[in-house]
């Protein structure tokens with residue numbers, strides 16, 4: 001395992017992090033804890049969880065593994081978060097996380113999922129940011145960080161306040177042209193930079209042909225290539241991979257072992273291609289789950305990805321067979337725009353609804 005320094009914290013963290021949000025059977029806490037321990041045995045020492053992942057089951061699984069990791073020895077670092085705006089609410093989240101994880105302090109505590117500059121201001125006025133600093137003084141938090149899917153220029157506004165020691169941001173081969181300004185600014189400040197959604201929420205592994213252009217050798221898998229692409233960025237401390245099981249852990253560790261850096265020219269070629277072909281694909285992160293009339297927007301946006309990816313799959317069938325719905329559900333949309341405002345990929349969702357309707361109309365003509 002390769003280890004890298006996390007900003008100026010003095011901590012050496014593994015070059016791949018464990019994202020505890022994609023366990024194969026999240027209800028089976030013991031099985032998930034085994035996956036965490038397997039990663040620990042392979043040298044992974046950064047474990048990222050959240051109170052909201054699987055309604056607390058993720059923190060419980062990591063907490064169960066923590067008991068064993070303490071016995072086995074060796075450093076490990078826990079990351080968790082709260083998106084609460086009010087100080088008292090954030091404190092409650094923190095106390096619950098400490099209890100579930102079975103530790104006295106959180107190594108990296110995140111002001112979670114800052115959506116916009118306005119949202120950032122509301123975290124400050126609500127008291128959440130001051131509460132994080134207070135908990136740090138009390139020793140309940142060792143290092144404060146924030147997580148966001150904002151575009152690069154907005155990330156820089158938060159960075160420039162010099163409050164945090166690290167940032168966790170959405171970054172992958174699909175969206176890097178739109179995010180790299182924030183990445184570079186964080187690295188310039190010598191902050192830890194953790195990248196979430198490195199495989200674009202599974203879009204890359206599910207569409208190997210569309211993403212074959214990121215491969216450098218025929219025998220490489222697109223997952224390996226996507227991780228190698230991220231490892232090639234000196235600014236990135238680690239990608240956070242959402243592991244389902246032990247086999248996923250082994251694949252990521254192998255990708256690190258076979259890593260050869262992409263050259264600047266190769267990255268430029270990929271960038272041009274992404275800008276031409278993959279502007280704002282849905283990563284099924286589900287942050288758009290804010291619809292006042294209960295439309296599951298991500299189901300339609302994931303299906304709309306097929307409009308931009310090579311493949312023969314029927315849109316109607318994708319909606320019916322995979323998501324159990326039909327395009328008629330969109331008739332209930334009142335066009336409030338809430339889903340667009342929440343979208344981490346900044347997708348023009350309402351326009352894409354129209355594209356999808358038109359394509360399905362043609363498909364069934």
Ligand code: SF4
Pocket residue numbers: 290291292293294295297332333334335336337338339340350
């Ligand atoms: S624009 Fe339509 S789909 Fe989006 S949140 Fe509003 S009602 Fe729901």
Ligand code: SF4
Pocket residue numbers: 281282283284285286287288289297298301302342343344345346347349
């Ligand atoms: S539409 Fe946007 S917010 Fe919703 S799942 Fe897709 S990327 Fe995430």
